[in-house]
């Protein structure tokens with residue numbers, strides 16, 4: 001079973017998050033690969049072989065970066081043939097404003113996955129609150145549900161929510177665990193995947 005994490009990172013922050021997701025995922029599965037979005041365009045077979053694709057982009061002007069969009073638009077052939085149908089998908093974004101319209105980026109990534117017929121894995125980590133209802137500095141401090149949001153500095157490799165990178169690791173573990181659970185016993189899925197691998201992309 002393989003998980004591929006595809007990301008773009010103009011200034012290195014999203015890359016750090018991608019690496020922490022991979023670290024978490026490797027606690028549950030051996031075959032976890034990281035591909036920057038340029039590399040991913042060159043590696044359609046690797047993506048096709050993967051059971052789960054995790055998409056990560058910084059939020060630039062309230063959406064995925066142009067570089068990540070290039071990757072998205074390079075997958076038209078896979079989309080037309082629905083080659084990624086029923087693979088698992090998940091998404092993450094980093095930006096330097098607390099809100100910064102990050103949700104729109106995750107929405108774009110989830111629509112991308114939906115158009116490919118993929119099954120979206122939400123973050124699945126409940127934020128925690130004290131008895132007065134104040135949110136605590138626990139995992140998912142950004143209180144995101146659709147996917148992982150992280151908050152970094154604009155310039156330094158610094159993350160402002162203390163639990164963000166830990167949350168990335170937990171998300172990676174969840175993605176790998178779900179990949180194992182949902183894909184391991186699916187004989188039909190394996191047969192279909194083998195059939196699709198023989199098709200030209």
Ligand SMILES: Cc1cc2nc3c(=O)[nH]c(=O)nc-3n(C[C@H](O)[C@H](O)[C@H](O)COP(=O)(O)O)c2cc1C
Nearest residue numbers: 009010011012013014058060061062095096097100
């Ligand atoms: C062209 C551009 C547009 C940006 N737009 C946003 C934005 O809409 N919201 C936000 O919170 N941050 C925005 N930022 C800040 C980035 O999200 C921030 O620099 C982040 O660290 C980038 O991640 P990276 O290091 O992986 O490239 C923008 C940065 C650039 C260069």
